[in-house]
Each structure stands twice: as C-alpha cells, then as structure tokens.
Amino acid sequence: MNFKLRDNSMLFIEDFKNKSHEIRRNTLEMCVGAKKGHVTSCFSCTDILVALYYGEVLKYKSSDPNWEDRDRFILSKGQASPVLYNILADVGFFDKSELKKFNKEGGMFAVHLQNDVPGVEITAGSLGQGYGVAAGLALGAKMNNQLHNVYALLGDGECYEGSIWETAMFASHNRLNNLITIVDRNYLCVTDFTENLISLEPFSKKWEAFGFNVIEIDGHSFSEIMDAFGHNRSRSFSKPTVIIADTVKGKGMDCLCYQPLWHGRAPSIDMFAKICPSCDLHKDKCCGKNMNLDKIKKGI
Amino acid sequence: MADYITFRDVFFDKIYELAKKDSDVVIVVADMSAPALDKFRKELPSQFINVGIAEQNAIVVGSGLALAGKKVFVYAIAPFITLRCLEQIRVSNCIMNIPITIVGMGTGLSYDSDGPTHHLIEDISILRSLPNITIHNINDNAMASFYAEELCDIDSTHYVRLDKDFCDNIYDINFDFSKGMSKLCEGEENLIITTGPMVHTAMALVKDSPHNIAVIDIFQVPINEPVFLDMIKGAKKIITLEEHFLPGGLGSAVCEILNDNDIHIFVKRLGLDINSAYKYCYKYGGREIIRSYHGIDKVSLEKIINEYFKN
Numbered sequence: 001m002n003f004k005l006r007d008n009s010m011l012f013i014e015d016f017k018n019k020s021h022e023i024r025r026n027t028l029e030m031c032v033g034a035k036k037g038h039v040t041s042c043f044s045c046t047d048i049l050v051a052l053y054y055g056e057v058l059k060y061k062s063s064d065p066n067w068e069d070r071d072r073f074i075l076s077k078g079q080a081s082p083v084l085y086n087i088l089a090d091v092g093f094f095d096k097s098e099l100k101k102f103n104k105e106g107g108m109f110a111v112h113l114q115n116d117v118p119g120v121e122i123t124a125g126s127l128g129q130g131y132g133v134a135a136g137l138a139l140g141a142k143m144n145n146q147l148h149n150v151y152a153l154l155g156d157g158e159c160y161e162g163s164i165w166e167t168a169m170f171a172s173h174n175r176l177n178n179l180i181t182i183v184d185r186n187y188l189c190v191t192d193f194t195e196n197l198i199s200l201e202p203f204s205k206k207w208e209a210f211g212f213n214v215i216e217i218d219g220h221s222f223s224e225i226m227d228a229f230g231h232n233r234s235r236s237f238s239k240p241t242v243i244i245a246d247t248v249k250g251k252g253m254d255c256l257c258y259q260p261l262w263h264g265r266a267p268s269i270d271m272f273a274k275i276c277p278s279c280d281l282h283k284d285k286c287c288g289k290n291m292n293l294d295k296i297k298k299g300i
Numbered sequence: 301m302a303d304y305i306t307f308r309d310v311f312f313d314k315i316y317e318l319a320k321k322d323s324d325v326v327i328v329v330a331d332m333s334a335p336a337l338d339k340f341r342k343e344l345p346s347q348f349i350n351v352g353i354a355e356q357n358a359i360v361v362g363s364g365l366a367l368a369g370k371k372v373f374v375y376a377i378a379p380f381i382t383l384r385c386l387e388q389i390r391v392s393n394c395i396m397n398i399p400i401t402i403v404g405m406g407t408g409l410s411y412d413s414d415g416p417t418h419h420l421i422e423d424i425s426i427l428r429s430l431p432n433i434t435i436h437n438i439n440d441n442a443m444a445s446f447y448a449e450e451l452c453d454i455d456s457t458h459y460v461r462l463d464k465d466f467c468d469n470i471y472d473i474n475f476d477f478s479k480g481m482s483k484l485c486e487g488e489e490n491l492i493i494t495t496g497p498m499v500h501t502a503m504a505l506v507k508d509s510p511h512n513i514a515v516i517d518i519f520q521v522p523i524n525e526p527v528f529l530d531m532i533k534g535a536k537k538i539i540t541l542e543e544h545f546l547p548g549g550l551g552s553a554v555c556e557i558l559n560d561n562d563i564h565i566f567v568k569r570l571g572l573d574i575n576s577a578y579k580y581c582y583k584y585g586g587r588e589i590i591r592s593y594h595g596i597d598k599v600s601l602e603k604i605i606n607e608y609f610k611n
Contacts, residue, residue: 115396121367122392122396123391123395123396125391126387126391129360129387129388129391129392130360131360132356132357132359132360132361132363132364132388133360133361133363133364133367133392133398134364135357135360135361135364136360136361136362136363136364136365136366136367136368137364137365137367137368138364139349139361139364139365139368140364140365140367140368140369140370141368143323143326143346143365143368143370144368144369146368162356163356163357163360163388166351166352166354166356166357167357167360167361169352169354170351170352170354170357170361
C-alpha cells in the first residue's frame with residue numbers, strides 16, 4: 001500500500017514504518033540521555049504523529065511556524081512532547097542540536113509541551129485543558145471563515161478529566177467538523193490499566209452518545225491511520241470526528257510495553273544498552289504478544 | 301432606585317456597542333443572562349457563545365477563540381469563573397499569556413442571600429498571586445464603561461469584578477481611569493485605602509467624621525506603585541478596608557509596597573478575619589448584616605475609624 005504526496009512522489013507503508021522506527025529510536029536516546037521523559041506515552045502515539053507530519057495530513061510550513069493557514073495540532077497529552085519535538089526537529093522547525101539539550105541548562109525544552117517551541121501551539125501538562133483550547137480554535141476558524149483543521153491528540157487516561165467531556169459536548173453541539181480528535185487508547189495510566197482503575201468502556205459509545213462520528217482504528221496500522229484521516233479531508237461529516245486509536249503503551253519495546261508504573265520514566269543507560277544495540281526496538285513485531293490482552297482491554 | 305442601572309448592564313451595553321462595529325468581539329458565557337446580554341444574544345448571535353454551566357470549558361474555549369484572533373469576554377458567576385477554573389486560568393492565560401477578559405458577577409458578599417458557595421471573598425488574594433493578570437474592581441458606571449472599551453484591546457488577561465448591588469456614581473464619565481486608583485477626598489495625613497463597594501461605605505463615613513480623612517479607591521490590582529507612592533505622600537495613618545479575607549488582599553498589597561519602599565506608616569487592615577473562617581457564612585438578612593458579623597458594617601466602622609484617627 002502506498003500514498004501519493006502532493007509532489008507526486010509515493011510514500012509506502014514501509015517508509016512510514018522506517019520513519020517511526022527512526023523517531024522512536026531518537027526519542028528513546030534523547031530521554032535516556034536526559035534520564036527524563038514519558039517514553040511509553042510517546043511510543044503509543046508515535047505512529048499517529050508520523051502519519052500526521054509525514055503523510056501530508058497536517059498542513060504546516062516548518063519555515064513559517066505561524067503560517068496563518070496551517071492546521072493547528074494540539075497535543076493535549078503534553079507528556080508526549082519528546083516524540084513531537086523529535087518530529088518537529090526532523091521536519092525542520094528547529095535545529096536538531098536542540099534535542100541534545102533536552103532538559104539541560106540552556107536547552108529549549110524538557111518533559112512537558114511548551115508553546116514557545118517553534119511548531120507547538122500550546123503549553124500542556126495539565127490534562128484535559130488543551131482539548132478546550134482546540135475547540136475554541138476550531139470555532140474561531142469557522143467564525144473567521146478559515147479552512148484549516150484543528151487536530152487534538154488526547155490520552156485515554158486524560159479522558160478521566162471531566163473537562164474533556166465539557167469540551168466534547170461543546171464541540172458536537174457547535175458541529176465542529178473542523179476539529180479532529182484522536183484518542184491514544186493505550187489502556188494504561190500510571191498505576192494500572194484503565195479497565196481496572198475506573199472503566200472507560202464502552203469508550204466509543206460514550207463518544208457516540210456525545211454526538212461524535214467515531215472511527216476506531218489500530219493506531220499502529222498506517223493504512224488504517226491514513227484512511228481515518230482521509231475521511232475528514234472532505235469534511236463529509238457534519239459532526240466532529242473522533243478517531244479512537246487502539247495502541248500499545250511502550251510500542252516498540254517489549255520490555256516496557258503494557259507495563260504499569262513505567263509511565264513518566266525513561267529507561268536507564270544500562271537498560272538502554274541492552275535494548276538498542278540489538279535493536280530490540282521493533283519495527284514490525286507486535287509488542288505485547290505474550291500479554292493477556294483480554295485482561296488488559298476488558299479488565300478481566 | 302428606579303434610575304439606577306447596574307455596573308453589569310453598563311459594562312455589557314458598552315461591549316454590545318463595540319461588538320456591533322467589530323465582529324471579533326465575542327462573549328463566552330456559562331449560562332448567564334442580563335438585560336444587556338439578552339440584547340447581545342438576540343442581535344449578535346454569532347458573537348455570543350454559551351458553553352452551558354461549564355466554567356472550565358468557558359476559559360479554555362475562550363482562550364482558543366483568543367488564539368484565533370477574537371476579543372474575548374468570558375462571563376459567569378464570580379466564584380465559579382475564577383476559583384473553579386483557577387488552573388485553566390493559570391495555564392492558558394498566565395503561563396501561555398493568552399489574553400482574555402474574565403468577567404465575574406457578584407463578587408464579595410454581593411450574593412448575600414445565596415450563601416457561601418456564591419460569596420467571593422478570596423479571589424483578589426488568589427489571583428494577584430498569579431502573574432500576567434490584572435484585576436479591576438468596578439464600583440461605578442463610568443468605570444464600567446471605561447473598562448469595557450479598554451478591555452477590547454488587550455495583550456494580557458484581565459479580570460473584572462462586577463458587584464451585584466446598585467451604587468451611587470462616583471466618577472464623571474470623562475474621568476481618566478488609567479492610573480488604576482483615585483484619591484476621592486482631600487486630605488494627606490489620614491487615609492482610608494479601599495476598593496470595590498467599600499469605597500462607597502468609606503466615602504459616607506468620612507463625610508460624617510469629625511476628622512479630616514481622605515479616601516483612596518484602588519480599582520486596579522496589581523497596584524500602580526509609582527502613582528500609589530505619590531498619592532500617599534504625607535500620610536501618617538492608614539486604614540485599609542476590603543470586603544475580602546485579610547491574608548493576601550488589598551491591605552496585604554498595600555503593606556507589601558510600603559515595606560518594599562521602606563516607608564514606615566502604621567496600617568490598620570480591616571476586612572474579613574481569616575480566624576473567623578466561614579463561621580458567619582450562613583448569616584442572612586442582607587449584606588450589611590453579614591458585614592456586621594465581620595465588624596465592617598457602617599456602625600462598627602464608624603467607631604473604629606474615629607478612634608483610630610482621633611490623635
């Protein structure tokens with residue numbers, strides 16, 4: 001399967017996978033070096049971000065971060081900033097040398113997302129807030145007769161925040177079909193799986209009941225991700241769309257995926273030394289294949 | 301009383317006029333009405349955004365609209381649009397410095413019959429501890445009109461405290477409010493520094509007092525320090541007066557400036573004693589009755605003021 005880009009070049013699934021692998025590895029290196037960063041939160045949404053930025057889903061100009069017609073991307077789960085910073089550097093918003101200064105004196109950024117980094121729209125870290133800003137931006141764009149879209153990426157754990165649902169009601173009532181919500185449904189919070197904590201299921205039905213057009217996808221399948229984003233290009237729905245992306249927290253690293261209490265941590269240098277040389281950072285292998293997914297996803 | 305209109309109606313009438321000429325002016329409300337707002341809602345529906353009873357969402361949606369170039373007023377009942385959304389305000393409007401105007405209705409003990417959930421006697425302290433936000437404590441129609449116009453063009457966040465009560469007007473319509481404070485009666489040595497509705501109380505008290513006392517109305521916080529220092533020149537005794545808990549309030553702000561400028565004037569702070577906590581919060585019978593439990597009703601204040609300025 002392949003995708004035709006605006007310059008008529010083709011992007012193959014394998015290209016996406018290679019880019020994701022590269023971004024994950026760079027993100028891991030950056031976080032291990034700084035001993036900081038929510039690595040597993042980054043890895044569950046890496047493929048979605050790669051599709052957004054390399055698959056010509058998002059309209060942006062890295063040479064002009066404040067370009068008026070850009071799509072606005074709101075990373076409401078601000079703890080995934082390390083992977084976004086790696087992508088923004090890779091597509092040219094700022095020099096890659098900044099990545100080496102992650103969480104260091106004189107560096108531009110650290111663990112949580114900040115709005116003064118070129119290419120970033122908001123400061124995030126307090127969950128549940130970015131989504132409302134995204135809805136305000138989407139309504140503002142409609143009022144201004146602007147055609148750009150607003151993409152908001154939420155964590156599933158973030159959906160425990162009541163303010164998410166205040167915004168969801170608002171978005172559907174105002175028919176904000178220029179707001180595309182993506183939920184990184186990785187099933188895992190800090191201490192436990194969502195279905196053990198406070199059940200989020202039936203999750204898609206909740207969004208449906210709030211008036212959303214719901215698309216459920218495998219959040220690591222580029223064909224499904226691109227297909228889901230393609231739906232919205234034509235704004236064929238009057239409702240706002242939510243893409244619930246089934247993902248693996250820690251995707252790419254068997255030793256970390258689906259591991260409670262790995263939220264907010266970076267592997268040590270010793271652990272990294274074991275992971276990376278053998279490139280146990282998987283491109284294709286399905287992480288968590290030995291896990292009891294029923295237990296994780298249904299809380300049984 | 302029939303001739304009075306509230307600060308709220310003056311404020312929103314002015315915004316309505318401005319919004320008719322400028323489609324970027326928008327009001328985000330959390331299920332609030334007012335005569336002036338009803339007109340706005342009917343005639344400018346696309347600029348009137350009702351988020352329902354969801355104040356946190358009002359702040360963040362308003363902030364998103366501001367990022368989209370709108371001139372945003374977010375309006376709700378005062379305790380809910382400040383303290384309930386404190387973290388939203390802190391992140392979007394103070395840290396990110398997205399400029400919006402937060403308008404809180406019913407500050408202090410305005411909602412005297414509604415109980416403590418609706419009282420707001422902590423907000424000046426809490427919000428002045430945050431950078432990038434300016435507080436305006438409205439107590440006059442000309443002031444309400446001035447700020448409505450002024451706040452259509454802002455580059456940081458502002459919080460407008462609207463009192464629910466009717467009051468006499470203090471200022472001429474052409475008064476220059478830009479300094480953030482005003483000396484209302486002549487006098488240098490004895491000062492009552494106050495804010496909001498207590499300005500009216502202080503004015504009535506000094507009028508009948510045997511002592512020569514000046515009243516300073518602080519209607520903007522953070523206090524404009526150079527103007528303030530100039531205005532208190534010659535002062536020997538100061539009373540600060542506020543319908544607000546004392547820690548962190550106006551009296552604290554005044555003492556901070558005096559201390560930081562090495563000015564040694566004794567200051568008596570009058571307001572709500574934190575030690576009484578919410579002991580009187582279920583007292584009813586009108587605002588003045590509730591104030592009397594805190595010792596800031598007119599009768600109590602008259603005694604305190606005359607005693608303090610006696611010598």
